[in-house]
Amino acid sequence: MTTGINGAVWESLYRHGHRLQYPGEMLVRMAHRYLDPERHRRVLDYGFGTGENLVHLARRGFSVAGVEVSESALTVARQRLAGLVDPDALVLHEGGRLGFASETFDAVIAWQVLCYNDDEGLRRALVELHRVLRPGGRFLAALCAPGDSRQSTGEPLGGGVWRLTVPGQDGCLLRVLEREEIPRYFPDTGLEVGSFGHEMGETVSRHWIVTYEKH
Numbered sequence: 744m745t746t747g748i749n750g751a752v753w754e755s756l757y758r759h760g761h762r763l764q765y766p767g768e769m770l771v772r773m774a775h776r777y778l779d780p781e782r783h784r785r786v787l788d789y790g791f792g793t794g795e796n797l798v799h800l801a802r803r804g805f806s807v808a809g810v811e812v813s814e815s816a817l818t819v820a821r822q823r824l825a826g827l828v829d830p831d832a833l834v835l836h837e838g839g840r841l842g843f844a845s846e847t848f849d850a851v852i853a854w855q856v857l858c859y860n861d862d863e864g865l866r867r868a869l870v871e872l873h874r875v876l877r878p879g880g881r882f883l884a885a886l887c888a889p890g891d892s893r894q895s896t897g898e899p900l901g902g903g904v905w906r907l908t909v910p911g912q913d914g915c916l917l918r919v920l921e922r923e924e925i926p927r928y929f930p931d932t933g934l935e936v937g938s939f940g941h942e943m944g945e946t947v948s949r950h951w952i953v954t955y956e957k958h
């Protein structure tokens with residue numbers, strides 16, 4: 744997993760005060776559409792940042808756990824979620840195997856996280872997330888899509904990988920999947936692919952939404 748350079752960049756960002764103040768709008772909509780607190784009680788948020796999406800999910804009644812590569816983000820998230828989530832349910836993840844038994848979770852969310860990888864890192868992370876998901880459980884992710892400013896201003900390294908030059912994420916590796924590549928990376932059990940994004944000034948934001956139910 745490419746947590747090395749990417750982990751260092753994100754840790755520096757969070758250490759210097761990077762925060763979101765609200766959950767992702769599309770995550771809120773997609774979680775409402777695909778996840779039910781009764782059927783998907785135990786939810787893993789992979790790469791929760793400073794925890795805004797976790798706050799939303801915990802308030803909706805999900806039993807949440809999460810992993811994050813940045814220790815500074817983990818500290819902020821634990822404070823933000825104090826009284827709402829057991830701090831031990833939020834853990835540092837330095838890459839490789841996740842510290843959970845197979846089939847632990849009813850749902851796994853990876854929102855705008857998995858693309859911060861090289862190709863091998865992306866594949867390995869997907870195998871791990873699939874492993875910890877129970878049969879019948881729901882996978883839900885957002886990944887960077889072609890045309891996003893991070894890609895278009897980045898340095899192409901080949902094989903669908905870019906080195907980012909945007910301020911703050913400078914040096915991060917980004918794996919951007921073309922639409923036709925997506926089915927090769929995910930199980931075909933009810934695979935659904937959507938997209939969202941916006942343009943504001945010079946910023947172009949483009950994301951895939953990928954979801955499936957594990958069989």
Ligand SMILES: C[S@@+](CC[C@H](N)C(=O)[O-])C[C@H]1O[C@@H](n2cnc3c(N)ncnc32)[C@H](O)[C@@H]1O
Pocket residue numbers: 744745746749750753754763767789790791792793795796811812813816853854855856859860864
């Ligand atoms: C754009 S933020 C998204 C945070 C949160 N999921 C959200 O939607 O607000 C990306 C997060 O992915 C984490 N991250 C970056 N590279 C990673 C990697 N290779 N493996 C796991 N997590 C990574 C970062 O620490 C960061 O918190």
